[in-house]
Amino acid sequence: MLFNSFEFFIFLPVVFCLYWFVFKRSIKAQNVLLLIASYVFYGWWDWRFLSLILFSTLVDYAVGLKLGASEKKGVRKGLLVISLLVNLGLLGVFKYYNFFVESWIDAWGAVGIPMNATTLNIILPVGISFYTFQTLSYSIDVYRNKLQPTRNFIAFAAFVSFFPQLVAGPIERASNLLPQFFKDRSFTYDQGVTGMRMILYGLFKKVVIADNCAPYVDDIFLNYSEYSSPVLVLGAVLFAVQIYGDFSGYSDIAIGTARLFGFNLMTNFRYPYFSRNIGEFWRRWHISLSTWFRDYLYIPLGGSRGNTYQQLRNVLIIFVVSGFWHGANWTFIAWGGLHALFFIPLLFFGRNRKYLNAVAEDRIFPHFKEALAILGTFAMVTFAWIFFRADSITHAFDYIRSIVISEDYTSLSTKTTYLINIKPLFLLLIFFMIIEWFSREREQFVGQFLQQRSVLRYAMYFVLMLFIILSFNNEATSFIYFQF
Template sequence: MLFNSIEFLIFLPLVFILYWFVFNKDIRIQNLWVLVASYIFYGWWDYRFLSLIAFSSLVDYFIGIQLSRNQKEEQRKWLVAASMVVNIGFLGFFKYYNFFAESFADAFTFFGRSMDPERLSIVLPVGISFYTFQTMSYTIDIYRKKLAPATDPVSFFAYVSFFPQLVAGPIERATNLLPQFFEKRTFEYGKALDGMRQILWGLFKKVVIADNCAIYVNDIFSNYGDYSGSTLFLGAVLFALQIYGDFSGYSDIAIGTARLFGFDLRKNFAFPYFSRDIAEFWRRWHISLSTWFRDYVYIPLGGSKVSKGKTIRNIFVIFIVSGFWHGANWTFLFWGALHAVFYLPLLLAKRNRTHTTDTVAAGKYLPTIKELVQMGSTFLLTVLAWVFFRADSLSMAFDYLSIIFSMRIFELPISDFWTMNTGNHLLYLFFLIIGFVLVEWLQREKNHGLELDTEKVPKPVRWVAYYVIIICCFIMNGVQQEFIYFQF
């Protein structure tokens, strides 16, 4: 079920009304209703994969209990290893089987032997990368004795399948979300109102920015050989805006929806395109994933508290694994490795922690020239890397970039966009993007673009803003696009 669908428009109010007005007397009944609603939400896509998420939940539920009861270190290691095998096994089969089979065959071909592996027609379950990491962090935290296991199966199953963030995050830690299922929840008007604002802003990002950028991105990347270098560069920029609007838009809708039900999810994006270096970018982009790899991969490998050589190794490991998490394609691996290369100079110069807590131009309307250059150069690096993320193959990505870095970059893109025959659509989109970036800049110290101080912003101004966004969503609602991260 898509957030930007008629089905969800009916589903959400129905679940909300029953949750607060029918099942509000007993928290256990509320949790059961959340579980039922979450399974309906997930099963709407393909009910057959409900058994997969249920089995994964069941395995980790019992392993969590056994980990708390067993104090023998060797047996505890076997238990957490069993959880890893089950979860990574499912993920590896559904997501990576064909990739490894084809890569294995290619390796044999390289050495002069032909091999034709059997390719399976595997349907990738939506959200498997997200809920798999969520359940793995649960068992790891219990093994580390940072968390007591859940003894109520309904609450635990509801935590794993919580519908607002089930299929595209944020990747929730049990230490944050699970305890909220055991606390009595009361409806808070202010919290719900802010949740609605965040949902509206998320829909604007998705429907207006991401889906309309996709029209040009899909055309340019599909026919990149026919266009000028300047057009290809603009296509890469539009994809940077598309994937940000698409993914952060989903996170905004998820976080806002959770707030309607009294839950607080982790912040997943913190205006990443206003970062002053790549290290800051990764502290602000897909925060739940980057911190997951930091806590469960980077630090266990030694982090930065080992020799310089091992620290560099660790950086490459987490970036490459992060790339591979996104998909079974060499383009994602290269994208991750490229970000490791971008990160390396900061690490060697010991400047990778320069911007850990501050926001660019905090308390000011305009950045300094230095900050503007830093943001511009960081954005340019991410745009170039996004080409590998979006391309179908490495050869396509290199061809795409070779055109950008050729004399064809000096050809004006006007004629190219004219041949796309989209009328004034691009002009409207251009002004909407400017407005979008301006709002994000002004709100960069807030949690989301529509977080408003009701005491400072007059009510008429707030309602004008809401109606403008809603009208834009209706007017610019073209071809409905699936959320990009559904494929991961």
């Protein structure tokens, strides 16, 4: 079920009313309702894959209980290995099997040895990368004695399948989300307002910003050989905007929806395109994934400790694995590798932790050097996005080559003049950037100025709702990160 679908606009109020008006007096009943609602939400796409969530839930629930009952180091390690093998095994089969087989065939074919192998016609289950990492966090934290195993299967199953963040995050840690299923939950006005505000802004990012960028991005990347450099650069920039609006929009809706049910999810984006270097960008982009890899992979490898070679190895591993997590394609590995190359100089010169506050803090405008740093970082990120968006490595390099060797650097299009119609989108993007800029020091999009002026604040709500209604299609478009 999509957040931007009519089905969800019916589903959410029904579950909300049952949750707060029918089952309000019983936490157990509320958890049962959330579990059922989450399975309906996920099963709306394809009910057959509910068995995968249930299987993963049963394995990690049992592993957690066994870990809590044993103090023998060897037994505990064996149990953790079982959890890793099951969860990563499911991920490997459904997401990476064909990739490895095809890469094996291509590698032998490159040296003139033909190989025959069988690939499977596998449908990738929506959100499998997200909920497998979430259940893994539980097993790892119990193994590390950072979390006590739960015996309440309903609460644990609801934690694994919690519908607001089930298919595209944020990837919650068990230590943060699971205890919330055991606490009394009450609905407050402020909680409802913040939740609805985040849902509104998330829908605006997705339906108005991302979905209006998508047709231009699709056309430019598909027909890149027929467009000039300015258009190709425009396509890359619009994709940067599209993927941010699409993914951060989903996260905002997820966090806002969770708040309507009394749950607090972690912030997943903090205005990443106002970052002044790549280190800051990764502290602001897909925070739940970057911190997951930091805590469960980077630090165990040694982190920033050790000699230069070890630091280089750890950074390269974390970024390549992060890229590979996104999909079974060399384009994602190249994307991760590029970010590693961008990050390594910062690490060596001790500048990776330089910017920990918001840019232009307590000021309206950034300094000239800050503005240049933001533009430079955005240019690097956008360049890497070309590999992320391309269908293949060849496609990415051809796209970049077309930018560099274009014979026409002045005209907007060498094929058609329809891109003139993009001017209204430019105005919309400027409006979006202004909202983002004046919100950069806050968790939510309403800045301090509007927070203190109710008339302007409600006018902003009205404008956003009007844009959403005007941009809504009868057929809801999927979110980009559903494929991961």
